[in-house]
Amino acid sequence: MPSRALVRSAPRRAALGAAFALAAALPLACSDDRGAAAGDLVWTKPPKVYRQATLPRDRVLVGTIRNDSLRPVKVAATEVRAVDAEGDAVRGNATFVRGYIHPLYPPTRPPAGGLPESELERTGRQLRLEPGKTAPLSVAWRLTPGREAPVRIDYGSGSLPIPRR
């Protein structure tokens, strides 16, 4: 293996800020999932929940789901919501891709008849999951002061638990 030299940048305030931001982004939750999933989807392992320093009220959950049923499951990302113990949805958004991605069609210029299924699935807006298969799921939500944190991810036909800290 070739030797690898390192170059260290200056510990200026910006860099320290960045380092702080990184530290703040460490997982807030990675414990075992002790809640139960209801429905066809399950976590393959406990998801992680992150927080960025620049968005202290926001949380991003990152996990992988598996279809444990014997039938295909189809879910739209807009149906996926973080909900609190009362069952009320918390403001947020979800996607079925693990990465940053660009839509094929500009948002204000969809094709006649709407986006094709393939594009909805490629861009993580829709999921079609065959039995036994897995897919990534990322859900972000914003906490409201004085309100309890969400406890599960609701996807319409079922829900997934959010691990506690």
Add this chain to the structure above:
Amino acid sequence: MNPARFVSAALAAAVLVAAVAAAAAYGHAERYAFFPDHRLGEVPKYRTTGKALVVCKSDSERRIRRLLRGAAERRNLRLLDRCRFRHIQAAVNRAHSNYRILVLPGVYREEPSRRVPSDDPRCQGDEYEAEEPGTKTYAYQRDCPNSQNLIAITGDDGDPDRRCDDKCNLQIEGTGQRPRHVRIVGAGFGTKGGAKLNLFRADRADGIVLRNFLVQYSDFNNVYVIETNGFRLEKIVSRWSREYGFLSFVSDNGVYNRVKAYGSGDSGIYPGSGPEGHCQRYGIEVKNSESYGNTIGWSGSAGNGVYTHDSSFHHNSAGITMDSFSSGHPGEPQDCSKWERNRIYSNNADLFNDQRDAYCKNTPIERRDPRRVCPTFQVPVGTGILTAGGNGNIFRRNWIYDNWRHGTMLFWVPGELRGEDPTGQSAPARTYETSHENKYIGNRMGIRPDGRRDPNGVDFWWDEEGRGNCWSNNSGPRGGAFTSDPMTLFTCPAGSPDSPGNGQKQASLFACATWDPETNTDPVGCDWFKRPAEPR
């Protein structure tokens, strides 16, 4: 494969299950396009002699006498006597290969083209419908050139070789002393009467030269070059396009020289699906150019093989982006572009604030003021150079300053996200195909050319994924240190060891993909759209 990478690979592979090959197109629906054989073409030279057709307007003489002086005035007045066309498209229709079209000072609205309906009844039927819904074949552009385009140059006679047969090596140039003396004006955006997707379309128009005019108000691209082997865009001002100023796609042997672009909803300059030189050659050169006031100054999905130098990208929301996350772009993953001696600064345009969001969302496209940019693409506001999945790029001796988020930003994009390329011109998608062997060398960070300190938020941001990425001889103010995240970077030539990256950093990107200018202008969990405070 190390365990971390194995887990990540397994997760990303799951994406593949859900992903289906998407339509082959770029930002808007386009037919499948194929790279020309670069060995059969060359960058055309600007010519001052040769057969010429002259275009003018009824007030050209008055403009010549008012705007021009000396030899330029005399030359234009002489040309006026030879004027036989009132519209540029009419001259294109009459021209043969190697002709020059001289356009005298005036405003060219190309009314006959505007009157052609966007769904031209002369071009209905299977032969005009391309592979994906809504896309049109080359025959459509050839037979109904002004359905989508204000001025179209289609050079292939329709034989199977996709090469130019007639109207090759055309040169269309304004004869004024400045680009603004000859203005080509589109009708506007959306379904507005006479609006066209493209104001200039050079389609299989090998050897095309466009020079010395100003172009504005396209619904998509002000200047569009596709499947063209040899092009020169020179001394052109593009402004206020709904999406792109200059866009070349699946073309080769090209030059953008002394072009200026501003007011584009997506990018001012876009050499996407660039030449597949794979670091052996640069097939498109961008030089002496300036792009500002756009959502992005320069961008390129599969922006391969482009050498950009001695240009400036400033006061955009993001200065430069290149990526490997867009489907339908031949030449993925992005690789092998080079950036030298550019100035990339002050890319903090606040185009995603609540006020602009509301205007863009609530104003029908046809009624928008085209001078107010409505972003059509999401970017991390305050970023100088964003590489979202790319390999073998070189960033050398650039001045990068006053970008309030990051001077440069490099992260990985799982190959599965771009889908398969139905044209077969991309590498098979692999999860960890990016981002590798990018080199940042000798850049001046957080300092202006006059020596004044003007910091970026963080000079170099990296998600820590990829092998062979390296940073050497970069410097901050007064030749001192730069800032980075991570704080420790790897020097050239060996660069970084292979790594799946930092999961925390990567997680911060996911939510940004859910941006939508109509339904989700500020995605929860994403901080890209709030302009950072100016760093001190």
